[in-house]
Amino acid sequence: MTLLHLAGVTRTVELVDGPPLTILSGVDLDVEVGDRVSVVGRSGSGKSTLLNLLGLLDNPTSGDLEFDGRPVRSFSSAERDRVRGRDVGFIFQQFNLLQGRTALENVMTPLLYASGKQFWQRARIATEMLERVGLGHRLGAMPDKLSGGEQQRVAIARSLVRGPRLILADEPTGALDLETGADVMALLDEVATGSGAALITITHDPAIAALASRHLRLDHGVLTVVGETVVPDELEAVPA
Amino acid sequence: MNRLLSNVVGSFVEAWQELRIHKTRVMLSLIGVAVAVCAITTVVGLGAVAQQSIVEQNERYGGRAATLSLYVSKNDGSAVDDTVMQDVWTTELERYGVEYASRVLYSSQTVQFTDGAVPVQVIGVDQPYGTMHRVTLSQGTWFTADDVDRLAPAVLVNQIFYDRIGQPDLATHPTTTLLGATPTTAVITGVYPVSTWDTEPAMYLLMDSLSALVPADQLAAGGNVPNYELWVPPAISEELIPALQRDLEGALGEGTMVSVNRQDYAASNEDPFASIKLLVAGVAGLVLLLGALGLVNIALVTLKQRIREIGVRRSFGATAGRVFFSVMMESIVATVVAGVVGVIGAVLIVTNPMVQDFIGQGMVTDFPPFPVEAALLGLACAVGVGALAGLLPALVAVRVKVIDAIRY
Numbered sequence: 095m096t097l098l099h100l101a102g103v104t105r106t107v108e109l110v111d112g113p114p115l116t117i118l119s120g121v122d123l124d125v126e127v128g129d130r131v132s133v134v135g136r137s138g139s140g141k142s143t144l145l146n147l148l149g150l151l152d153n154p155t156s157g158d159l160e161f162d163g164r165p166v167r168s169f170s171s172a173e174r175d176r177v178r179g180r181d182v183g184f185i186f187q188q189f190n191l192l193q194g195r196t197a198l199e200n201v202m203t204p205l206l207y208a209s210g211k212q213f214w215q216r217a218r219i220a221t222e223m224l225e226r227v228g229l230g231h232r233l234g235a236m237p238d239k240l241s242g243g244e245q246q247r248v249a250i251a252r253s254l255v256r257g258p259r260l261i262l263a264d265e266p267t268g269a270l271d272l273e274t275g276a277d278v279m280a281l282l283d284e285v286a287t288g289s290g291a292a293l294i295t296i297t298h299d300p301a302i303a304a305l306a307s308r309h310l311r312l313d314h315g316v317l318t319v320v321g322e323t324v325v326p327d328e329l330e331a332v333p334a
Numbered sequence: 335m336n337r338l339l340s341n342v343v344g345s346f347v348e349a350w351q352e353l354r355i356h357k358t359r360v361m362l363s364l365i366g367v368a369v370a371v372c373a374i375t376t377v378v379g380l381g382a383v384a385q386q387s388i389v390e391q392n393e394r395y396g397g398r399a400a401t402l403s404l405y406v407s408k409n410d411g412s413a414v415d416d417t418v419m420q421d422v423w424t425t426e427l428e429r430y431g432v433e434y435a436s437r438v439l440y441s442s443q444t445v446q447f448t449d450g451a452v453p454v455q456v457i458g459v460d461q462p463y464g465t466m467h468r469v470t471l472s473q474g475t476w477f478t479a480d481d482v483d484r485l486a487p488a489v490l491v492n493q494i495f496y497d498r499i500g501q502p503d504l505a506t507h508p509t510t511t512l513l514g515a516t517p518t519t520a521v522i523t524g525v526y527p528v529s530t531w532d533t534e535p536a537m538y539l540l541m542d543s544l545s546a547l548v549p550a551d552q553l554a555a556g557g558n559v560p561n562y563e564l565w566v567p568p569a570i571s572e573e574l575i576p577a578l579q580r581d582l583e584g585a586l587g588e589g590t591m592v593s594v595n596r597q598d599y600a601a602s603n604e605d606p607f608a609s610i611k612l613l614v615a616g617v618a619g620l621v622l623l624l625g626a627l628g629l630v631n632i633a634l635v636t637l638k639q640r641i642r643e644i645g646v647r648r649s650f651g652a653t654a655g656r657v658f659f660s661v662m663m664e665s666i667v668a669t670v671v672a673g674v675v676g677v678i679g680a681v682l683i684v685t686n687p688m689v690q691d692f693i694g695q696g697m698v699t700d701f702p703p704f705p706v707e708a709a710l711l712g713l714a715c716a717v718g719v720g721a722l723a724g725l726l727p728a729l730v731a732v733r734v735k736v737i738d739a740i741r742y
Contacts, residue, residue: 179651194355204650213340
């Protein structure tokens, strides 16, 4: 089942003192439920812009972008926000945990925008999610009292707590050491597999990219397929 | 419905979390609001006490609303026969069912003090006068119906009189000698307080006692003609004035002129407290405006530090409306808490006996309860200030671009 469908998607931005700048050009991509996709690319290649489009944070300048079979352009602003909250989970390089709130409160945050059982039982659901990522003993810990790996695990729990069908990970191991990064990715893969969500990882790290089943490269706004199954050596390490 | 309920509850939860996390900042920013609400509520509350003070002072002089004053004279300058007038007066009171009425006569009696005989102002009144003019006594009691039958007339003296005779204990039934054609011993049954501008001794006597001391024709010869006062419902006062005038002129015959007027403070159509209310509203508004400006300032500065948080929330599905509502709620929840604190402070201030005495200046007998409208006004102002102070930051928060905010 196709979750995301991009056909001829371009994204340009208007510049005050020059011609429009093309960031993405003719991007075609289909993401199925349960897919594992990695996207590598140099800085400025358009990775973040692509992530914004996939996460319904931005609109393409031209081309078709469909989410769950519906053109994204047909969504109202509020509907887009609701779909994003329900079906998309974000994992950021810098974790973006809310300061001053405990690990449990951070994981409960997305559930504040849910309704029904998810909203009213948010404490229990968030606790179970933190236990699932191995942080059942750190529920009341503040972000600044958690290690980098723990913070990213909280962020993973937060992104998955509403059971999204699409997980977008933007350099999820960028702020972690190699060993911790590998642990976090293993956890992310395990949890995503358990929930049946598609996982799109944007990374500079070929080893992380190699964990995916489909490998894409962004170069000057053009998305190309690297291969279906590769080993890390085949993915050229990309400077940040 | 479920979504709406969870949205509202969720916004409250977010607002409360935000206030809890930033409690120091919030408390500091809310001090101004709490003080402003306390000030506005206190001013309104004290305004009610001050208004009551003015009302009571006015009522002491002019009577309660509506007090009609009736003056009778002959065109030829001769005195109206006292017995005839008394009959007509009694008939009119019965006809219109007036329960509170009094003759009022200002006269003078020579009183023997230890340091000599001194002329003292005496106000001859009937028993209802005390209620009609809200006369309060610092000691003793106002005249009773039985006082008319006393052999030694009862007299109520002012504090200056009382001080001059050495403040005897009223339980010992102190007396004073009223000099004149027939020196009379009167029993002092009460003492009433004086204003700061009163310097001379004075006293109240029942009109019948005064008439017994000084014959009516003798009083009339001295130009002391009684006024007749009636305390009637304000709604019927306008109709009663011409009716009384007509009845009395008819009963007293030709050549008699009867003048009936309202003499209480509320006789004027203009709001007698309009200027006070305007002043109070002006001061309170200014105080509140300053509190609101401080809050807006802090809220805007704080919002800049929260742009990334707003971006993260938007990425998790918070709609623009939800962010707007949450930021507004933070402001409103905070100011309502501050408002409650301010109102409690105002209640403590306004109901403090020392403050009430200071505002009432000893002239208020019926202190009004803390006005509920002042508390409601204070809370409404707190909500209003919260909404206004939250509006600008909420608009800024909605305009935050999610993509930029996440990476802020």
